[in-house]
Amino acid sequence: xxKILDKIDKPQDLRLIRKELMPExxxxxxxxIIGTVANNGGHIASxxxxxxxxxxxxxxxxxxxxxxxxxxxxxxxxxxLLTGRRDKFKTLRQYQGLSGFPNREESEHxxxxxxxxxxxxxxxxxxxxxxxxxxxxxxxxxxVGDGSMTGGLAFEGINNAGHIDTDLLVILNDNEMFISQRVxxxxxxxxxxxxxxLVKRIEKxxxxxxxxxxxxxxxxxxxxxxxxxxxxxxxxFEELGFTYLGPVEGNDFLLLVEILxxxxxxxxxxxxxxxxxxxxxxxxxxxxxxxxxGAAKFQIETGEAQKYAATGNSAPTYTEVxxxxxxxxxxxxxxIIAITAAMSDGTGLETFSKEFPKRFFDVGIxxxxxxxxxxxxxxxxxxxxxxxxxxxxxxxxxxxIHDIALQNLPVIVAIDRGGIVGDDGKTHQxxxxxxxxxxxxxxxxxxxxxxxxxxxxxxxxxxLNKPVAIRYPRGKGLxxxxxxxxxxLPLGKAEELSTGKDICILALGNTVQTAVDAAxxxxxxxxxxxxxxxxxxxxxxxxxxKNIIKNTKQLVTIEENVISGGxxxxxxxxxxxxxxxxxxxxxxxxxxxxGTQDLLxxxxxxxxxxxxxxxxxxxxxx
Numbered sequence: 001x002x003k004i005l006d007k008i009d010k011p012q013d014l015r016l017i018r019k020e021l022m023p024e025x026x027x028x029x030x031x032x033i034i035g036t037v038a039n040n041g042g043h044i045a046s047x048x049x050x051x052x053x054x055x056x057x058x059x060x061x062x063x064x065x066x067x068x069x070x071x072x073x074x075x076x077x078x079x080x081l082l083t084g085r086r087d088k089f090k091t092l093r094q095y096q097g098l099s100g101f102p103n104r105e106e107s108e109h110x111x112x113x114x115x116x117x118x119x120x121x122x123x124x125x126x127x128x129x130x131x132x133x134x135x136x137x138x139x140x141x142x143x144v145g146d147g148s149m150t151g152g153l154a155f156e157g158i159n160n161a162g163h164i165d166t167d168l169l170v171i172l173n174d175n176e177m178f179i180s181q182r183v184x185x186x187x188x189x190x191x192x193x194x195x196x197x198l199v200k201r202i203e204k205x206x207x208x209x210x211x212x213x214x215x216x217x218x219x220x221x222x223x224x225x226x227x228x229x230x231x232x233x234x235x236x237f238e239e240l241g242f243t244y245l246g247p248v249e250g251n252d253f254l255l256l257v258e259i260l261x262x263x264x265x266x267x268x269x270x271x272x273x274x275x276x277x278x279x280x281x282x283x284x285x286x287x288x289x290x291x292x293x294g295a296a297k298f299q300i301e302t303g304e305a306q307k308y309a310a311t312g313n314s315a316p317t318y319t320e321v322x323x324x325x326x327x328x329x330x331x332x333x334x335x336i337i338a339i340t341a342a343m344s345d346g347t348g349l350e351t352f353s354k355e356f357p358k359r360f361f362d363v364g365i366x367x368x369x370x371x372x373x374x375x376x377x378x379x380x381x382x383x384x385x386x387x388x389x390x391x392x393x394x395x396x397x398x399x400x401i402h403d404i405a406l407q408n409l410p411v412i413v414a415i416d417r418g419g420i421v422g423d424d425g426k427t428h429q430x431x432x433x434x435x436x437x438x439x440x441x442x443x444x445x446x447x448x449x450x451x452x453x454x455x456x457x458x459x460x461x462x463x464l465n466k467p468v469a470i471r472y473p474r475g476k477g478l479x480x481x482x483x484x485x486x487x488x489l490p491l492g493k494a495e496e497l498s499t500g501k502d503i504c505i506l507a508l509g510n511t512v513q514t515a516v517d518a519a520x521x522x523x524x525x526x527x528x529x530x531x532x533x534x535x536x537x538x539x540x541x542x543x544x545x546k547n548i549i550k551n552t553k554q555l556v557t558i559e560e561n562v563i564s565g566g567x568x569x570x571x572x573x574x575x576x577x578x579x580x581x582x583x584x585x586x587x588x589x590x591x592x593x594x595g596t597q598d599l600l601x602x603x604x605x606x607x608x609x610x611x612x613x614x615x616x617x618x619x620x621x622x
Contacts, residue, residue, distance in 0.1 A: 004028055011058035011082050011109070022253055026051050030281040032089060033077050038300045040093050041423060042100055043074035045285045045292040046145065049175050049251070049276040053143070054078040056256035057171075060264055061139055064108040067127050071120035071144040071154075073101035074293070075173065083109035093423040095595035100424055115427025116392065117365045118151030120144050121170055125161045128168045139169065139264060146174045147342065150364030161269045162241025169263060172273045174247065175289075237271045246273030251280055290345070315479035318472040319416055321451040323348025325458050326385060327355055336462070337377055339363065339386040341370045347387035347416050367392050371399035371411070378409040383462055387414040390430025390471070391421070397436060404467050405442040411468075412461045418447070418471035419510065419560035420587075420601060425594030430474075431587050434508075435565030437469050438538055444468045444491070445537040447509030451477035453535070459486035473510045473560070475597065492539035500530030503554040503619060506545065508534045508567050511558040511606070518611040527619055529556075540570050549580050554622070556583045556615055560606055564589055583618045585611060 004021060005028040007013060017025060029051050037044040055078060057068055063083065070076045080098060081089055085107060091097025102110040112123045124142035131138060148154055149172070161168055237244040243266060249255055256274070263272055278292075279285025284303025285292035297306040316324075330336040330352065338352045342365045353360040363370045367388055374384035388396070393415055404411045415437075417430045437445050444464060448454040454472055461468040497516060507515035512533045519529040530552070534541060549555065555575065559567040568584030575582060587604050601607045605614055 005032065005081065005086065008082055008086065010084055011063055014055065014059045014082065019254065022055075026055060026253060027281070029055070029078055029081055032081060032086075034282050034300060036090055036092050037077075037295060038298050039090070041294075041296045042077070042093055043294050044077075044282070045278040045289040045295075046075040046175065047077040048282055048285060049278045049280050050075040050143075050173060051078050051280070052251045052253040052256060053171070053173065053274055053276060055082065056253055056260055057141065057143070058082050059257055060260040061141060064111070066139040066141070067111040067124070068109075068141045068143065069112045069120045069124040069127070070102050070114055071142065071148045072117050073114040075143070075145065076102050079109070080107075083107055093425075093594055095593075095599055097594075099426075099594060101427060113427070115424070116395070118144075118148045118153040118157075120148070121154055121157030121161060124170075125157055125164065125166070125168060128161075128166045129164065132166055139167070141169045141171060143171045143173060146172065147365060150342065151366055152368065158237070158240055158242070165241060165268055167267055168269045169266075170242070170269070170271045172246070172271055173250065173276055174273060175250075175276045175278045241269055243268060243270045244273065245270065247275050248273070250274030250276035315477040316451065317348075317476050318448075318451060318454060318474075319346070319348040321348075321454050321477060321482070322387070322414055322416070322458065322472065323351055325455045327352050329459065329462065330356055330359065333383065333462070334359075335381070335383045337361070337382050337384045339370050339374050339377075339384055341365055341367045341388060341392065343387070343389065343392075346389070347414070349387055367396040368399050371396040371413070372403040374411045374413075375399070375403040375407065375409050378404075378411050379407070383410065383412070385412040385414055385458075387416060389417045389428075390415050390419075390433045391417065391428045393433060394436070400437070400443070401440055405440045408442050408466055410465045412458070413467075413469045414458075415469055415471040417474045419473045420592060420597050420606075421474045422597045422600065423594050426591040429592045431560070431562050431592060433469075433471055434537055434559060434561040434567060435569075437471075438565060438570065442467050443538060445471065446489075446535060447471045447537065449495075449507075449509065449512035449533045449535075450480050452480055452482055453489075455482065456487045456489050457535075460489045460491075463488060464491065471509060478513060489535060492536050492541055494535055494541035494544045495533040496544070497531040497533055498529075500528040501552065502527050503529040503556060503615065504548045504552045505529055505531045505556045505558060505615070506534055506567070506571060507531060507558045508537055509560065511560055514606065514608050514611055515556075515558050517608040518615060521608070521612040522615060522619075525616055527616065529615070534567070537567055537570065540574065542574055545571065545574060549575060549577065553579055554581050554583075554619060556585060556618075558585045558606070558611060560587065560601075562587050562589055581622065583615065585614060 004025040030048055033047050085098055088098050093100040099106055101115045104110050104113045111127060120142040124140050128140040248259055263270060278289035298304060299306060326338060337359045338349050339361045340347045340349050341363055344350050344353055344362050370386055374386040377384040415433055418433055419430055421428050421430055437443060446457045448457050457470050461470060505515040505519060515531045519531050522529045557568040557571050563584055563586040568586055572582055585605060592600060602610055
């Protein structure tokens with residue numbers, strides 16, 4: 001760890017560092033981030049781009065009294081290093097280590113826990129109003145990336161903040177482009193003038209002068225405002241009640257300190273537009289910021305992913321199978337359209353976007369729009385397949401009900417990362433979808449036991465002409481041989497994999513293989529357990545389950561979902577006979593922390609061994 005960084009135990013220590021030493025400190029911060037993310041994985045490109053900005057914020061503002069809210073939190077690694085978490089930073093995204101995102105439970109310097117996009121302005125506005133109502137005077141800052149501004153919630157917050165007219169600073173971190181030296185110098189100088197109030201004073205005097213001109217003053221004022229729009233990208237924010245400053249060079253620490261020191265004195269809602277370079281200071285990330293947005297472990301020298309000993313599983317991921325299958329089916333069906341929300345690569349749709357660019361739509365960080373847009377496509381006679389991560393699907397719950405299910409429109413929702421996702425932790429686990437999807441009328445809910453079944457489910461869904469959700473996990477499939485042909489799966493019909501006189505295990509999705517393996521261990525204990533691959537959570541194969549309990553009085557359900565409202569609940573709602581025992585194996589009613597998928601599954605009773613032990617102990621207690 002760097003010698004200067006070792007001296008920073010709290011943000012106030014920054015002011016004890018001589019300014020000529022700040023470049024060395026900034027470099028030490030970058031090296032610490034690069035080294036840790038290389039070992040642990042994480043969001044490195046945006047974090048490296050924000051080193052100067054976050055350091056300047058902590059140099060000027062006084063947290064935890066002043067409040068800094070980060071949108072999403074991908075960029076906040078420097079914030080963690082400067083706020084008393086330096087010694088734990090190497091545990092970033094590790095089990096029982098630091099979260100990959102700002103977290104209220106972790107530090108008093110994190111006023112709001114984050115992980116999803118576009119929330120910072122609304123949360124910061126709430127903190128600002130709470131401050132006003134309490135008669136306090138501290139500052140509140142929201143740091144928002146330009147990508148987050150594609151989310152409607154960000155504009156809802158801006159609109160309300162302008163109306164309330166309280167003291168709030170919004171930092172718009174624009175990292176989609178890099179200001180050249182010439183443009184950067186001009187922009188920095190102009191922003192300095194703005195901050196000092198000179199331009200604002202001139203602007204106000206011109207406005208007063210034009211208003212005094214009889215007859216034509218209002219006309220000239222409108223022209224002046226439109227003319228200004230050609231040069232300053234401030235019209236939107238100013239029309240919403242904000243003072244707009246910028247753009248300024250976001251990787252110039254001294255400039256940022258100078259500007260932020262002046263902006264701190266401003267009153268009312270203010271937007272400071274800064275331009276940063278993703279991946280700054282690490283050449284591989286600068287060249288390919290998309291690859292290093294969320295990086296797996298990598299070799300620092302080359303930027304290439306770390307190589308591991310072969311695990312014996314060369315299977316494609318479920319995401320890859322989904323993407324390849326959709327491309328294959330779209331070749332013979334021109335009605336198929338793919339939609340995603342800023343996750344074309346993450347959802348496996350990159351190939352589709354290149355093969356069928358006119359039938360692919362990345363709508364930005366806008367899950368609500370993605371779903372209603374899909375509804376409109378379906379109403380127009382097309383077959384939209386909307387691929388979203390489970391954790392982000394939550395954001396479109398009303399659209400699932402009002403815009404898709406209520407109208408019984410044939411939208412296919414591909415739910416990627418269903419279940420435990422691992423290192424991103426509480427904000428990203430996909431463990432609620434079975435519960436909230438099951439309560440919506442008209443939706444068919446499927447979950448494949450393996451990659452071939454995923455192919456067949458997508459093929460089947462396109463034929464159903466009704467709302468369908470297909471839920472599949474993060475990670476590799478089982479490695480089975482994939483067929484070139486497709487099989488249409490009967491609606492609401494389960495698959496009996498084995499019979500057992502003692503117990504029947506009802507499993508869904510990736511827990512089916514867990515059930516099969518646990519049943520094999522139970523057999524060694526002279527406990528005969530059958531396994532049913534339900535395939536469908538909705539409609540549930542009630543006839544199959546009713547038939548099972550004629551011969552077996554012990555039922556077990558397994559699901560990688562919270563225990564409330566999912567598969568276990570569905571079975572208990574169906575089976576009310578007092579002589580039938582039911583064991584529900586699921587995640588507890590909690591937010592699951594970060595850790596590897598295998599570790600978390602074992603901790604919460606979803607590994608093969610834990611399922612085996614649980615069923616064995618439960619069975620012997622009868």
